[in-house]
Amino acid sequence: xxxxxxxxAEVKKPGASVKVSCKASGYTFTSYYMHWVRQAPGQGxxxxxxxxxxxxxxxxxxxxxxxxxxTRDTSTSTVYLELSSLASEDTAVYYCARxxxxxxxxxxxxxxxxxxxxx
Amino acid sequence: EIVLTQxxxxxxxxxxxRATLSCRASQSVSSSYLAWYQQKPGQAPRLxxxxxxxxxxxxxxxxxxxxxxxxxxxxxxxxxxxxxAVYYCQQCGSSPGWTxxxxxxxxxx
Numbered sequence: 636x637x638x639x640x641x642x643x644a645e646v647k648k649p650g651a652s653v654k655v656s657c658k659a660s661g662y663t664f665t666s667y668y669m670h671w672v673r674q675a676p677g678q679g680x681x682x683x684x685x686x687x688x689x690x691x692x693x694x695x696x697x698x699x700x701x702x703x704x705x706t707r708d709t710s711t712s713t714v715y716l717e718l719s720s721l722a723s724e725d726t727a728v729y730y731c732a733r734x735x736x737x738x739x740x741x742x743x744x745x746x747x748x749x750x751x752x753x754x
Numbered sequence: 755e756i757v758l759t760q761x762x763x764x765x766x767x768x769x770x771x772r773a774t775l776s777c778r779a780s781q782s783v784s785s786s787y788l789a790w791y792q793q794k795p796g797q798a799p800r801l802x803x804x805x806x807x808x809x810x811x812x813x814x815x816x817x818x819x820x821x822x823x824x825x826x827x828x829x830x831x832x833x834x835x836x837x838x839a840v841y842y843c844q845q846c847g848s849s850p851g852w853t854x855x856x857x858x859x860x861x862x863x
Contacts, residue, residue: 670852680791680799680842680854696851730798740789740846742810744798 637661639731639745646751652719655748657731664712665689668737671705671716673727674747681727685737686714721752756780756845760855766863773830775858777843782823789844790819790828792837793857799842803828830860838862 642656657669671683684695686705693705704717714731729748732741757780767773777788785806791799801810803819806826816831830837843855 672854679856680844682852682854685852732798734846738787738846740801740804740810740844741791741799742801744800747798 637743639733639743641731641745641748644749644751646753647721649722649752649754651721652717653721653750654715654717655729655750657714657716657745659712659714659733665709667733667735669707669714670732670734670741672730672732674730675724675727683716685734687737688714723752726750726752755851756783756853758843758845758853758855760843760858762858763856764859764861766861767833768863769833769835771833773833773837773860775828775841775860777821777826777828777855779824779826779845783845785822787846788821788826789846791842791844792839793842794839833860
C-alpha cells in the first residue's frame with residue numbers, strides 16, 4: 636500500500652534552517668511528482684513547491700523563493716524539504732503529497748511534520 | 755495566480771442535513787483541475803473529488819461535485835457524523851502555483 640512517512644517534529648530558533656524528509660513506499664517513486672504543503676496553526680493550506688523525483692526539477696512558490704530547497708534521493712525513495720532563515724511565521728505542520736502528472740490532485744499525503752520556530 | 759474563495763466560512767448543520775459548499779475562482783479554471791479535500795483535526799487532508807465531479811477511491815456517493823468556469827460546488831447530500839470537518843477546494847492546473855481556498859468548516863449545529 637502507498638505510504639508517505641515523514642520525519643518527526645522539530646523545534647528551531649529564528650534564523651535557523653530545518654530539513655524535513657518524506658519517505659515513499661508502495662509505488663514507483665520516480666513515477667509521481669511530490670509537493671510540499673504547509674499549514675500554520677488554525678490556518679488553511681499553503682502550497683510550497685513541487686519536485687519531480689525522476690529528474691529532480693523543482694518549482695517553488697514565489698513567496699518562498701530563495702529560502703526553500705527540495706531535493707530527492709532515489710536510492711531511498713525519499714524527498715526532502717529544507718527551509719532556511721526561519722521565522723515564527725514558519726511555525727506550521729508541513730505535509731508532503733504526491734501527484735501523478737504534476738497537474739493532478741494530491742491523492743496521498745504524509746502524516747505531517749510539526750516545525751516550531753521559537754526563541 | 756488564481757485565487758479561490760470559499761463560502762461560507764462556517765456551515766452549522768445537523769446530521770442528515772444537506773450541505774452545499776461554494777468555491778469561486780478569480781479566473782476560469784478547467785474542470786479537470788479542480789479538486790476538493792476533507793480535513794479532520796490532527797489529520798492530513800483527504801482527496802474527495804477530482805476533475806470537479808469525480809469521486810476519489812472509497813469516497814461515499816453522498817459526496818458530489820459540480821460546476822465549471824469560475825463557480826464550483828461540493829454537495830454532501832445527507833451529513834453523517836464523520837462528515838463534520840473542514841473542506842478545501844484546490845486548483846491544480848495553473849502554473850506556477852497550485853492554490854487552495856481558505857476552507858469551509860462544517861460544524862454540528
